[in-house]
Amino acid sequence: MNQEIILKSRPKGKPTNSDFEINKIDEPQLKEGEVLLETQYISVDPYLRGRMRDEKSYIEAFKLNEPLSSALVVKVLESKNDSFKEGDYLTGMLPWKKRQVSKAKGLRKIDEGEVPLSAYLGILGMTGLTAYFGLTHIGEPKKGETIVVSGAAGAVGSTVGQIAKIKGLKTIGIAGSEEKIEMIKNKFGYDVGINYKSTETMSKAIKEAAPNGVDVYYDNVGGEVSDGVLVNINQFARIINCGAISLYNDTEIPTGPRVEPLLIKNSAKMQGFIVSNYEDEFGEGIKQLATWLKEGKLKFEETIVEGFENTPQAFIDLFDGKNKGKMIVKI
Amino acid sequence: MNQEIILKSRPKGKPTNSDFEINKIDEPQLKEGEVLLETQYISVDPYLRGRMRDEKSYIEAFKLNEPLSSALVVKVLESKNDSFKEGDYLTGMLPWKKRQVSKAKGLRKIDEGEVPLSAYLGILGMTGLTAYFGLTHIGEPKKGETIVVSGAAGAVGSTVGQIAKIKGLKTIGIAGSEEKIEMIKNKFGYDVGINYKSTETMSKAIKEAAPNGVDVYYDNVGGEVSDGVLVNINQFARIINCGAISLYNDTEIPTGPRVEPLLIKNSAKMQGFIVSNYEDEFGEGIKQLATWLKEGKLKFEETIVEGFENTPQAFIDLFDGKNKGKMIVKI
Numbered sequence: 001m002n003q004e005i006i007l008k009s010r011p012k013g014k015p016t017n018s019d020f021e022i023n024k025i026d027e028p029q030l031k032e033g034e035v036l037l038e039t040q041y042i043s044v045d046p047y048l049r050g051r052m053r054d055e056k057s058y059i060e061a062f063k064l065n066e067p068l069s070s071a072l073v074v075k076v077l078e079s080k081n082d083s084f085k086e087g088d089y090l091t092g093m094l095p096w097k098k099r100q101v102s103k104a105k106g107l108r109k110i111d112e113g114e115v116p117l118s119a120y121l122g123i124l125g126m127t128g129l130t131a132y133f134g135l136t137h138i139g140e141p142k143k144g145e146t147i148v149v150s151g152a153a154g155a156v157g158s159t160v161g162q163i164a165k166i167k168g169l170k171t172i173g174i175a176g177s178e179e180k181i182e183m184i185k186n187k188f189g190y191d192v193g194i195n196y197k198s199t200e201t202m203s204k205a206i207k208e209a210a211p212n213g214v215d216v217y218y219d220n221v222g223g224e225v226s227d228g229v230l231v232n233i234n235q236f237a238r239i240i241n242c243g244a245i246s247l248y249n250d251t252e253i254p255t256g257p258r259v260e261p262l263l264i265k266n267s268a269k270m271q272g273f274i275v276s277n278y279e280d281e282f283g284e285g286i287k288q289l290a291t292w293l294k295e296g297k298l299k300f301e302e303t304i305v306e307g308f309e310n311t312p313q314a315f316i317d318l319f320d321g322k323n324k325g326k327m328i329v330k331i
Numbered sequence: 332m333n334q335e336i337i338l339k340s341r342p343k344g345k346p347t348n349s350d351f352e353i354n355k356i357d358e359p360q361l362k363e364g365e366v367l368l369e370t371q372y373i374s375v376d377p378y379l380r381g382r383m384r385d386e387k388s389y390i391e392a393f394k395l396n397e398p399l400s401s402a403l404v405v406k407v408l409e410s411k412n413d414s415f416k417e418g419d420y421l422t423g424m425l426p427w428k429k430r431q432v433s434k435a436k437g438l439r440k441i442d443e444g445e446v447p448l449s450a451y452l453g454i455l456g457m458t459g460l461t462a463y464f465g466l467t468h469i470g471e472p473k474k475g476e477t478i479v480v481s482g483a484a485g486a487v488g489s490t491v492g493q494i495a496k497i498k499g500l501k502t503i504g505i506a507g508s509e510e511k512i513e514m515i516k517n518k519f520g521y522d523v524g525i526n527y528k529s530t531e532t533m534s535k536a537i538k539e540a541a542p543n544g545v546d547v548y549y550d551n552v553g554g555e556v557s558d559g560v561l562v563n564i565n566q567f568a569r570i571i572n573c574g575a576i577s578l579y580n581d582t583e584i585p586t587g588p589r590v591e592p593l594l595i596k597n598s599a600k601m602q603g604f605i606v607s608n609y610e611d612e613f614g615e616g617i618k619q620l621a622t623w624l625k626e627g628k629l630k631f632e633e634t635i636v637e638g639f640e641n642t643p644q645a646f647i648d649l650f651d652g653k654n655k656g657k658m659i660v661k662i
Contacts, residue, residue, distance in 0.1 A: 050596070222591040244591040258587045260553040260575040263603030265381070270601045272594030 002027050004067045005096040005311055011052055014249045014319055019052075020068075020312035028101040035081045035104050037074040039308070040089070042096060042329040043121040044315040045070060047274075049248040059274075067095035071126055073110070073117050084109065091120045098308055098331065115293060122155050122326035123300040126275055128289045131159035131218075133278040134240045138271045139216045143168035146210045148229050149190075151220030153180035153301075155326035156242060158188045160218045162298050165189050169216070172209045174225055176321045183324060187299055202228025216240070222247045227257055233266050241272040249319060301325025333358050335398045336427040336642055342383055345580045345650055350383075351399075351643035359432040366412045366435050368405040370639070371420070373427060373660040374452040375646040376401060378605075380579040390605075398426035402457055404441070404448050415440065422451045429639055429662065446624065453486055453657035454631040457606055459620045461573060462490035464609040469571045469602045470547045474499035477541045479560050480521075482551030484511035484632075486657035487573060489519045491549045493629050496520050500547070503540045505556055507652045514655060518630055533559025547571070553578045558588055564597050572603040580650060632656025 001024060008021040030036045048070060051062045062068055076088040081104050084090060092107035094100065110120045122128060134156075135141060147164045151157040152173025161171045161184065173190040175181055181193035192209040199205045206214065206229050213234035219226050222244030233239070247254045263270065278285070292298040303323040305314040311329045318327055332355060339352040361367045379401060382393045393399055407419040412435050415421060423438035425431065441451045453459060465487075466472060478495045482488040483504025492502045492515060504521040506512055512524035523540040530536045537545065537560050544565035550557050553575030564570070578585045594601065609616070623629040634654040636645040642660045649658055 219591070222589065226591070241591045241594045244589075244595060247589060247592055254589045254592075255586050256589045258553065258575075258578060258585045259590060259601070260550070260557070260572045260603070261578055261585075263572045263601060264575060264605070265603070267604045267608055268602070270590070270594060271599070272591070272596070273598045274595070277598055 001098075003098050003308060005308075006065055006067050007052060007062045008065070010054060010064070011049070011249070013251050015049065015052070015312075015316050017312050017316070022309055025097065028099055030078055030080055030101050032080050033103055034101045035076050035084050035090075035107075036078040036099065036101050037090070037094070038077050038099050039072055039074050039094075039097065039331045041073040041118050041121055041331065042308075042311055043071040043125070044311060044318060044327050044329060045126070046243055046245045046248060046318050048315065049319075067097060069093055069095040071121050072096075073120055074107075089117055091125065096311060115290075118302055118304065118326075118328050118330070119293075119300065121328055122302060123159060123293065123298060124286055124289055127155040127326055128159055128300075129278070129282060129285045130242060130275040131156045131163060132285050132289060133275060133281070134242050134273055135160050135163055135216075135218060137278065138240045138269075138273060139218060139238050141167045141169050141216055144170075145215035146170045146172065146212055147216040147218060148172045148174065148206060148210065148214050149218045149220070150174045150222075150225050150229070151243065151245065152184045152188075152190060152193070153321075153324055154220055155300075155323075157218070157220050158184060158301060158325055159298065161188050161190050163292075164216070164218075166292065166297055170210070172206070172214075174221070174229075180321075180324060183301065187301065196225050203231045204228075206232045213237075218242060219244070221245055223254065223256065230257075230259060230262055233262065233268050235266050235268070237266055237268040239268065239270040241270055245319065303327050305329050307331070332429075334429045334639060336639075337396055337398050338383060338393045339396070341385060341395070342380070342580075344582050346380065346383070346643075346647050348643050348647070353640055356428065359430055361409055361411055361432050363411050364434055365432045366407050366415050366421075366438075367409040367430065367432050368421070368425070369408050369430050370403055370405050370425075370428065370662045372404040372449050372452055372662065373639075373642055374402040374456070375642065375649060375658050375660060376457070377574055377576045377579060377649050379646065380650075398428060400424055400426040402452050403427075404451055405438075420448055422456065427642060446621075449633055449635065449657075449659050449661070450624075450631065452659055453633060454490060454624065454629060455617055455620055458486040458657055459490055459631075460609070460613060460616045461606040462487045462494060463616050463620060464606060464612065465571045465573050465604055466491050466494055466547075466549060468609065469600075469604060470549060470569050472498045472500050472547055475501075476546035477501045477503065477543055478547040478549060479503045479505065479537060479541065479545050480549045480551070481505045481553075481556050481560070482574065482576065483515045483519075483521060483524070484652075484655055485551055486631075486654075488549070488551050489515060489632060489656055490629065492519050492521050494623075495547070495549075497623065497628055501541070503537070503545075505552070505560075511652075511655060514632065518632065527556050534562045535559075537563045544568075549573060550575070552576055554585065554587065561588075561590060561593055564593065564599050566597050566599075568597055568599040570599065570601040572601055576650065634658050636660045638662070
C-alpha cells in the first residue's frame with residue numbers, strides 16, 4: 001500500500017503527531033523520462049520546523065495538506081530515464097512518499113559499498129557538508145585555538161568536533177545527557193564535554209573548560225546555552241549560527257541578552273548560513289569528508305527509527321534530543 | 332594656569348559632572364627628547380564610556396584619579412625632539428591636560444591648510460576611518476544595494492552615508508530630531524531620513540523606506556532602533572556593529588530579541604570592530620578620505636564646545652544626542 005505524509009496543520013510551539021497525517025495514495029504510474037522510486041531512508045532535520053511556518057524564508061514554506069519533503073535515499077524500481085537504471089540508489093530532496101515517480105532532476109547516484117547508504121543523509125550528505133562548510137568558511141579555525149560546539153552530540157555537532165580536532169583545535173562540546181557526554185568524548189574525540197542540563201552556570205563552566213577563551217563557537221542550539229558561551233569569546237572570535245533548535249518552537253520572538261556590546265568589544269563576528277550557499281563546492285566537500293572517513297579520522301552516529309509511519313514522531317523527538325547523531329527513518 | 336581632568340568615580344548609568352574633576356597641576360618641565368605641547372582640540376567620543384568601566388576590553392580601562400585621554404590636536408610650544416619643531420601641529424592619543432610634555436611617540440604631524448585642524452579629530456581622524464573601514468571591509472557595499480545607518484547625524488554615521496552614496500547605494504539614515512533629519516538629507520545626501528523619536532513602529536518605517544529590503548546596516552546605536560532594522564534584512568545582509576550608544580549607560584546587561592534566527596534565515600553576518608584593527612591601512616584610508624574631501628564629495632559637521640573645563644559636559648551631552656557630527660572641545 002502506497003502512502004504519503006502531509007502537513008495537516010501548522011504546529012503551534014512544539015509539533016505534535018496531530019500536525020501530520022498519513023494518507024493512502026495510488027501507486028504511481030511511470031512515464032517516459034521518469035524513474036519509479038522506492039524510499040529507503042528519510043532524513044528528519046530540525047530546519048524542517050522553519051518550513052512549517054507560513055513565512056518568508058530562504059526556502060519555501062510547506063503547504064498545508066501537501067506532502068512534506070526532505071533528503072531521501074531511494075531505490076530505482078524501474079527506469080524510463082537514460083541517466084539511471086533499475087537497482088540504482090539515488091539521493092536528493094523528495095516528498096515523503098513510499099513510492100513515487102520523478103524526472104530525477106537534482107537526484108544523484110550513490111554507491112553501495114564502503115559506507116552504509118544512510119550515511120549519504122548524514123556525514124556524506126547535508127549534515128556533513130553543513131559541519132564542514134560552516135566550520136571552514138565562517139569559523140576559519142586555526143591550530144591551537146579553542147572551539148565550543150553546542151548540540152555536540154547531534155549530527156552536525158559531532159562532525160564539527162572531529163573536523164576541528166583534525167585542524168588542531170581544542171574542542172569543547174555541549175550536550176544534554178551524561179550518555180551523550182561520554183559519546184562525544186570517547187567516540188568523537190572532544191577534549192571536554194559539558195552537560196548543560198546538570199550545569200548550574202554555563203558561563204562559569206565554559207570559562208573553566210576554556211581558560212584561554214573561546215575563538216570559535218559553532219552554535220546549533222541558540223538560547224541560554226549560547227549566552228554562557230558568548231561572554232567567554234576572545235578578540236576576533238567567529239560565531240557560526242548554524243541552528244537554533246532551542247528557539248524553533250517558540251511562538252513569540254525569543255529575547256535574551258543583546259549581543260552587540262560583546263561583538264564590538266571583541267571585534268567578533270556572528271554569521272548565519274545554510275549549506276546550499278556553498279553548493280558550488282559540494283563536490284570538493286564530499287571528497288574531503290569521504291577521505292577522512294576512509295582514513296578513520298571521522299566517525300559518525302545514527303539514530304535509525306524503523307517504519308514510514310513513525311517519521312513524524314522521529315521529527316518531533318529531535319526537539320527532545322532523543323537522537324544521538326543523525327536521525328534517520330528506515331522504511 | 333595648567334589643568335588636567337581626572338576620572339573621579341566610575342559612572343553608574345549616564346555619566347555626570349561629579350564623575351570628573353578638574354585639577355590645577357604644575358607647568359610641565361621639558362627634558363631632552365621631549366616636546367612641550369599645548370592642547371588645541373579634544374575629541375570626546377562615545378567609546379570612552381566603555382573605558383570608564385573597570386573591566387577587560389580591547390583597550391585599557393581608565394584609572395581612577397588619573398587623567399582621562401583621547402585623540403587631541405596639540406601645538407608644539409617648544410621642542411627638544413628632532414622629529415618636531417616649535418609651531419608644529421600634532422595629533423595622537425594624549426591625556427586631557429592643557430599643557431604637557433611628551434616623548435612624541437605615536438604622535439603624527441598634521442598640516443594647517445585646506446581643512447581645519449579639528450578635521451583631524453573627525454573626518455580625517457578616527458571617526459572618518461571608522462566610517463570608511465567598517466563600511467568597506469565589513470559592509471562590502473555594492474552598487475544598487477540599500478544601506479541603513481543608525482546615528483546617521485553623528486560623526487561616523489554622516490560619513491558612512493556619504494561614502495555609501497559615492498559607492499552607489501540607496502541610503503537611509505536614522506536620527507533623533509527633525510533638524511538632524513533635514514541635515515542628513517540636505518547636507519549629507521541621505522535619500523531617506525527617519526526620525527526614530529517621532530516614529531511609532533520602526534520596523535514598518537524601515538520597510539516603507541526600503542521596499543527591497545536592507546542589504547547593509549551600519550549600526551552606531553543598538554537597542555530598539557536596531558530591532559526595527561534587523562527584521563527587514565535581506566539574504567546575505569551585512570550588519571556592521573560599530574557602536575551601541577543606546578546601551579552604553581545600561582547598568583544591567585540589556586536584553587532584546589535574539590538575533591540568531593534572523594541571521595540563520597538570511598545567511599546574514601553581524602560583525603563588531605574597532606578602527607585600530609585596520610591600523611596597517613590607515614594611510615590608504617586617510618588618502619582616500621582626503622581625496623573625496625578635496626573633490627567636494629565628502630562634507631562634515633562639527634559641534635565645537637569652547638573651554639577645557641567644559642570637556643566632561645561635552646562628553647555627557649553625546650548621550651543626549653546634543654551634537655551634530657563630531658563633538659570637539661576647543662581649548
